[in-house]
Amino acid sequence: MQETITQGTTPTFSFTLPLEAAQLKNFFVTFRQSGKNMLEKSISDCVKSEYTVSTTLSQKETFLFSTDQGVQMQVRLSDKAGNAFASPVFPLRVAPILKGGEVI
Amino acid sequence: MSQKAIYLQPNVFHFDLQEHLSPTPTVSNEVIQARKLNGTDYTSLQEAIEGELLTLKALITAGLTFVGTTSSKPTAQGGAVGDFYYCTNDGLYYAWTGKAWQVCGDSTKIANGSVTPEKTSFISGSGYPDLFRNKTLLNNKQLDNLGTTFTSSGYNTNRYGIPVQEGKTYTFSINGQRVFITKVVFKTTDSIVAVDGEDVTEYFLSVHNSLGLNSITAPTGAKYMFASMSSSYQSQYGPMSELVVQNTQEPQPVNNDFCLSDFITIPHYVPSNLYGLTMMTLGDDLSAEGEWQEYVSKYLGLKAVKNFSSSGAKVSQFLNYFTPTLAADVDVVFIMGLFNSKQSQPGTVNDAPSSDDNASICAGYKFLIETLYSLNPNFKIVLASPHRSPNYNVADKVKAVGEVAAYYGIPFIDVYNTAAFNDYTYPMYLRDGIYCSYGAGGGYEQEAKVIAGGLIHYFG
Numbered sequence: 004m005q006e007t008i009t010q011g012t013t014p015t016f017s018f019t020l021p022l023e024a025a026q027l028k029n030f031f032v033t034f035r036q037s038g039k040n041m042l043e044k045s046i047s048d049c050v051k052s053e054y055t056v057s058t059t060l061s062q063k064e065t066f067l068f069s070t071d072q073g074v075q076m077q078v079r080l081s082d083k084a085g086n087a088f089a090s091p092v093f094p095l096r097v098a099p100i101l102k103g104g105e106v107i
Numbered sequence: 108m109s110q111k112a113i114y115l116q117p118n119v120f121h122f123d124l125q126e127h128l129s130p131t132p133t134v135s136n137e138v139i140q141a142r143k144l145n146g147t148d149y150t151s152l153q154e155a156i157e158g159e160l161l162t163l164k165a166l167i168t169a170g171l172t173f174v175g176t177t178s179s180k181p182t183a184q185g186g187a188v189g190d191f192y193y194c195t196n197d198g199l200y201y202a203w204t205g206k207a208w209q210v211c212g213d214s215t216k217i218a219n220g221s222v223t224p225e226k227t228s229f230i231s232g233s234g235y236p237d238l239f240r241n242k243t244l245l246n247n248k249q250l251d252n253l254g255t256t257f258t259s260s261g262y263n264t265n266r267y268g269i270p271v272q273e274g275k276t277y278t279f280s281i282n283g284q285r286v287f288i289t290k291v292v293f294k295t296t297d298s299i300v301a302v303d304g305e306d307v308t309e310y311f312l313s314v315h316n317s318l319g320l321n322s323i324t325a326p327t328g329a330k331y332m333f334a335s336m337s338s339s340y341q342s343q344y345g346p347m348s349e350l351v352v353q354n355t356q357e358p359q360p361v362n363n364d365f366c367l368s369d370f371i372t373i374p375h376y377v378p379s380n381l382y383g384l385t386m387m388t389l390g391d392d393l394s395a396e397g398e399w400q401e402y403v404s405k406y407l408g409l410k411a412v413k414n415f416s417s418s419g420a421k422v423s424q425f426l427n428y429f430t431p432t433l434a435a436d437v438d439v440v441f442i443m444g445l446f447n448s449k450q451s452q453p454g455t456v457n458d459a460p461s462s463d464d465n466a467s468i469c470a471g472y473k474f475l476i477e478t479l480y481s482l483n484p485n486f487k488i489v490l491a492s493p494h495r496s497p498n499y500n501v502a503d504k505v506k507a508v509g510e511v512a513a514y515y516g517i518p519f520i521d522v523y524n525t526a527a528f529n530d531y532t533y534p535m536y537l538r539d540g541i542y543c544s545y546g547a548g549g550g551y552e553q554e555a556k557v558i559a560g561g562l563i564h565y566f567g
Contacts, residue, residue: 006120012118014118015118015119015120018122018124020125057119078124090122093122
């Protein structure tokens with residue numbers, strides 16, 4: 004199922020890994036729209052648990068995406084043994100909001 | 108109205124990367140099966156494809172060894188049933204039956220009956236002399252006006268139709284020289300005679316009679332052309348068995364800087380407004396051959412020229428071979444000629460229109476113009492004087508034609524007084540003192556340059 008990012012929200016992306024999160028050396032989540040990388044989250048932006056890594060977008064970050072096109076997301080990571088991995092590219096939708104701006 | 112509870116959930120998306128991270132993707136059973144090809148278990152699909160391509164290439168290379176000569180064919184023990192062998196020295200194809208090499212094809216011949224008119228109907232630029240060979244000509248037969256033939260001594264008619272394309276113009280020649288033929292019929296079937304009692308008139312499309320027919324445009328729906336040639340024409344030009352029908356060259360726009368001659372330069376606005384239009388020509392011997400029309404068509408990029416001119420025609424006879432239905436798509440009507448109206452006086456523009464053979468030039472031309480306008484007031488009618496000849500002094504008649512043009516306010520191209528036909532150029536422009544010479548630098552080309560220049564002058 005294709006997930007939907009709603010503008011002006013704080014969506015959390017949680018990734019279940021095939022290796023222990025403690026073994027991660029690097030971890031990147033890239034969001035691309037209209038052929039351009041709009042946002043990148045690195046390991047320092049993520050929260051690790053035993054086999055999962057999650058990262059949350061801010062309201063401001065969700066406004067980087069326009070609602071008239073889909074967003075593509077991909078994870079790349081490397082472990083301490085030197086292996087590098089890449090996930091498939093996941094398509095995401097962007098939903099608009101009626102009241103603009105951030106909600107504090 | 109009932110209340111509906113709405114629960115706001117935090118936006119949390121879960122992605123399980125355990126099975127999706129490369130370089131350790133999970134391989135499906137389908138892919139595993141696909142890797143096994145021809146007994147080989149490849150480690151990847153890419154290896155499988157590359158390996159099989161190499162095998163295929165090797166097979167093709169091996170197959171090429173089956174080209175050789177009759178003396179180098181494998182021995183009986185060397186072949187397997189179905190093996191195939193091509194011999195370059197005899198051009199034959201052989202197949203191994205299990206016991207011997209048997210001929211299964213001949214690359215040097217075309218099988219009898221395999222090339223039919225339908226299979227060559229795409230050809231538009233080549234001649235069809237074979238269709239007029241003696242054995243396929245009907246001797247002493249002439250086309251009638253219903254698309255069949257009747258007995259007529261000395262005439263020949265082609266038994267099988269020449270494939271044509273509608274809208275294309277075809278010319279007739281024998282041994283490279285343009286010739287006249289007597290009659291043309293267009294049909295939708297390739298046979299002029301009835302087969303198994305069929306009604307051949309069902310396939311009849313149109314008939315074209317002319318004493319001076321040396322080009323014809325295939326009408327809408329035409330698929331095959333049939334021609335009759337009289338014995339007198341064959342005596343004059345050569346046997347009909349040598350007749351060649353060719354599609355004339357498509358009109359091409361000329362370059363902007365095209366220079367007509369030392370005398371006349373087409374202005375820079377060529378291609379003209381006449382590009383893509385259809386012109387019809389009415390006249391006598393000077394136009395009947397269709398020679399100057401070909402040049403004009405090329406200079407101006409005309410779509411087509413329909414020539415209804417005929418040899419020996421007087422002004423009063425210029426409409427004799429004109430068919431209104433064939434002129435339905437005509438834009439420009441070009442009329443030139445008066446040499447044969449020897450008995451006619453120049454007359455004045457006050458003369459009443461007349462189709463009488465001996466009526467004045469003015470009366471005859473007025474009759475032509477009024478007849479044409481009554482058929483189609485949108486015709487762009489153009490009058491022209493003929494070229495000069497040392498044998499004909501028709502200056503007063505030329506003046507009369509110009510006055511008729513002015514009377515109707517239509518263009519008049521004065522070839523007689525502007526095309527530089529004079530004692531110095533007659534040897535170059537005339538082949539017999541009257542008729543224009545052919546080819547580059549000849550009279551027809553010179554005449555065409557003046558006419559094209561005049562048309563551009565009037566129509567832009």
